[in-house]
Amino acid sequence: MSGRILIVDDDPAILSGVSTLLEQAGYEIAQAASVAQARAQLQAFNPPSLVILDLMLPDGDGFELCRQIRQSSQYLPILMLSARDELHDRVEGLTVGADDYLTKPFAPAELVARVRAILRLAQHQRETLGALECGKLRFDCELQRAWWDEQLLELTPKESGILVQLMRQPSHVWGRLALLQTVWGTNFLGDSRIVDVCVQRLRAKINQLDPSADPIQTVRGFGYRLKCEP
Missing domain, CATH: 1.10.10.10 (Winged helix-like DNA-binding domain superfamily/Winged helix DNA-binding domain)
Structure with missing residues (x-):
C-alpha cells in the first residue's frame, strides 16, 4: 500500500523522524511546520492521501484545521499525533473529525499500523x-x-x-x-x-x-x- 502523507508538526525532530519512518514503509512524504504551510500543501496540485496532524502549531490550532478539512467536499483521512493525552483532548479530536488519535511518545510500529489501517479503510470506502x-x-x-x-x-x-x-x-x-x-x-x-x-x-x-x-x-x-x- 502506498500513498502521499502530509505531516504537520512544528517539532523538527518529529517531522524528520516520522518522515523517515513512513518513507521506509513505502509512503511519499510532504511536510508542514505551521497551519499556513499545511493549507498550502492541501491546495497543491498533488493532494495527500492522509494528514498526520499535531494540535499545537505556531500559527493556529490543529482542532480548527481539522474542522476546516472536514468542510471540504472531498474526504481526507486525518490522524492526530499529539503530546496532549487527556481524555477530553482525544474525545474532541475524534469529535471534530479525526479518524484516529495517537499520543506522543509512540511506538514506531504502532504509528505505521494505524496509518495502514486508516488508508485501508479509506480505500475500501472509495472502492x-x-x-x-x-x-x-x-x-x-x-x-x-x-x-x-x-x-x-x-x-x-x-x-x-x-x-x-x-x-x-x-x-x-x-x-x-x-x-x-x-x-x-x-x-x-x-x-x-x-x-x-x-x-x-x-x-x-x-x-x-x-x-x-x-x-x-x-x-x-x-x-x-x-x-x-x-
Whole structure:
C-alpha cells in the first residue's frame, strides 16, 4: 500500500523522524511546520492521501484545521499525533473529525499500523462507489456525505463509518466489537463503549433534522441494526 502523507508538526525532530519512518514503509512524504504551510500543501496540485496532524502549531490550532478539512467536499483521512493525552483532548479530536488519535511518545510500529489501517479503510470506502440508500437515509460513498430526507447530515468519519456498515446490511445485527474492529480497526485498544457514544451522536444528529426519526435500533446486550423507514 502506498500513498502521499502530509505531516504537520512544528517539532523538527518529529517531522524528520516520522518522515523517515513512513518513507521506509513505502509512503511519499510532504511536510508542514505551521497551519499556513499545511493549507498550502492541501491546495497543491498533488493532494495527500492522509494528514498526520499535531494540535499545537505556531500559527493556529490543529482542532480548527481539522474542522476546516472536514468542510471540504472531498474526504481526507486525518490522524492526530499529539503530546496532549487527556481524555477530553482525544474525545474532541475524534469529535471534530479525526479518524484516529495517537499520543506522543509512540511506538514506531504502532504509528505505521494505524496509518495502514486508516488508508485501508479509506480505500475500501472509495472502492464502494455509488450511493447507499435505506428509507430516508442516503450515503454517497465517493463524497463521504450522508443525507436524511435530502437534508445534509454533518457526520464525523467514525459516525460515517458506523452508518455505512449499518446501511450495507440493514437487517443485520452488528455487535459492538464487530463495529469497533471494522470502523476503528483491529489495532484499536480503547473501550467498546465508544461505539455506543458514537451511535448516540449519530442518532442525535438525525433527530435534529427529524425529531420523530428512529432508524437505528438497539439490540439489547449485543449491538445495533438499521431499520429502513419509508
